[in-house]
Amino acid sequence: MKIRSVELIPVTLPYLKPVSDAWGVYREVHCGIVCVTGESGLKGYGEISLAWFGGVHNMCRDAQAEWVPRLIGMDTREITRMNAVLDQCCTFSRRSLLVKAGIEMAVWDLRGKELGLPVYDLLGGKLRDRVPITGGVGMLAPEEMAAQAVQAVKEGYEELKIKVGLDEKKDLDTVSMIRNCIPDHIRLRVDANMAWKDRKTARRMLDAMYAYGVEIAEQPLDYHDLKGLAWLRDNTHCRILIDEGIWDWRDAAGYIAAGAADLLHVYICEAGGIEGARRVFNTAGAFSMDCTIGSMPEGIVGACAAAHIAAAMPNLSAYPSDIRGFAVFGDDVAKTSMRIQNGYLELPKGPGLGFEMDEEKLEALRADR
Numbered sequence: 001m002k003i004r005s006v007e008l009i010p011v012t013l014p015y016l017k018p019v020s021d022a023w024g025v026y027r028e029v030h031c032g033i034v035c036v037t038g039e040s041g042l043k044g045y046g047e048i049s050l051a052w053f054g055g056v057h058n059m060c061r062d063a064q065a066e067w068v069p070r071l072i073g074m075d076t077r078e079i080t081r082m083n084a085v086l087d088q089c090c091t092f093s094r095r096s097l098l099v100k101a102g103i104e105m106a107v108w109d110l111r112g113k114e115l116g117l118p119v120y121d122l123l124g125g126k127l128r129d130r131v132p133i134t135g136g137v138g139m140l141a142p143e144e145m146a147a148q149a150v151q152a153v154k155e156g157y158e159e160l161k162i163k164v165g166l167d168e169k170k171d172l173d174t175v176s177m178i179r180n181c182i183p184d185h186i187r188l189r190v191d192a193n194m195a196w197k198d199r200k201t202a203r204r205m206l207d208a209m210y211a212y213g214v215e216i217a218e219q220p221l222d223y224h225d226l227k228g229l230a231w232l233r234d235n236t237h238c239r240i241l242i243d244e245g246i247w248d249w250r251d252a253a254g255y256i257a258a259g260a261a262d263l264l265h266v267y268i269c270e271a272g273g274i275e276g277a278r279r280v281f282n283t284a285g286a287f288s289m290d291c292t293i294g295s296m297p298e299g300i301v302g303a304c305a306a307a308h309i310a311a312a313m314p315n316l317s318a319y320p321s322d323i324r325g326f327a328v329f330g331d332d333v334a335k336t337s338m339r340i341q342n343g344y345l346e347l348p349k350g351p352g353l354g355f356e357m358d359e360e361k362l363e364a365l366r367a368d369r
């Protein structure tokens with residue numbers, strides 16, 4: 001089926017309540033929704049997830065003017081060819097990958113709807129019906145973080161991800177407090193978001209945290225410090241999960257070659273789309289390495305794409321992924337959502353990415369009017 005039109009729409013999604021980490025506090029998210037219409041009139045949707053960056057208006061406007069004309073008339077069966085065209089559009093800025101991902105995701109959604117198949121079937125079929133998810137503990141006062149941890153355990157999460165990195169004493173007090181509030185079998189990981197200033201600081205913190213049962217350290221050092229991360233991997237008991245350091249498969253290859261990762265955290269948006277994410281998984285898989293899936297503050301559209309990759313990749317880690325960002329919004333563009341039950345994400349049902357767009361909400365949340 002030929003692509004008849006592509007529209008890139010900046011939208012603002014409000015959080016239910018503010019979200020915080022080592023970088024700041026956030027009340028809403030700016031992202032883009034891509035609508036690809038085929039010649040049959042069917043529509044596919046994708047999300048341009050921007051993480052904490054701004055600039056969605058410009059990105060949508062520029063891609064609408066420069067990229068979209070090259071896509072009109074292309075066939076939805078030819079995603080490989082379309083990815084090559086999109087690669088030519090991508091500039092040196094990695095932000096281009098975020099736009100590419102939103103467009104590519106929309107074409108997968110449309111292709112699935114044309115065939116009446118979920119996207120995971122187009123990726124080789126689902127290997128699991130549900131995906132383990134971490135319970136999130138944001139960066140707050142220690143007592144509030146402990147309360148969040150207790151609540152997450154009550155909801156059935158079996159592994160908690162604790163944001164750390166700004167204050168060493170507070171971080172250790174918090175992890176200790178959380179450990180004392182929850183059952184022994186609940187696993188812990190910490191995400192420093194690159195905040196520890198050097199390898200020895202990170203080692204000292206992780207040695208102390210390991211005593212409280214912290215098994216995984218997510219991006220403990222700056223993403224450029226591959227040598228430090230490799231050293232840390234050899235000199236602590238924690239597994240090193242690389243997040244900020246991994247965008248596409250080239251980054252994955254670099255980290256694996258440097259011996260700097262035990263696990264890779266994959267984002268559809270940073271990888272430049274569903275095919276790009278699959279390439280990161282495949283690159284890791286060639287070295288018997290597993291991946292987890294990260295969560296941008298992305299809405300239901302981006303989260304559904306992540307769920308399909310999670311369903312279909314053979315080397316999705318048994319350690320939980322983070323596909324839960326969609327649950328923290330006060331409003332979103334779809335009529336349907338996904339459900340996290342007892343710490344597991346249930347796969348979306350239906351053709352394409354498996355959500356039903358709410359055109360009225362999309363109109364109400366768009367940020368360019």
Ligand SMILES: [Mg+2]
Nearest residue numbers: 191193218243
């Ligand atoms: Mg992270």
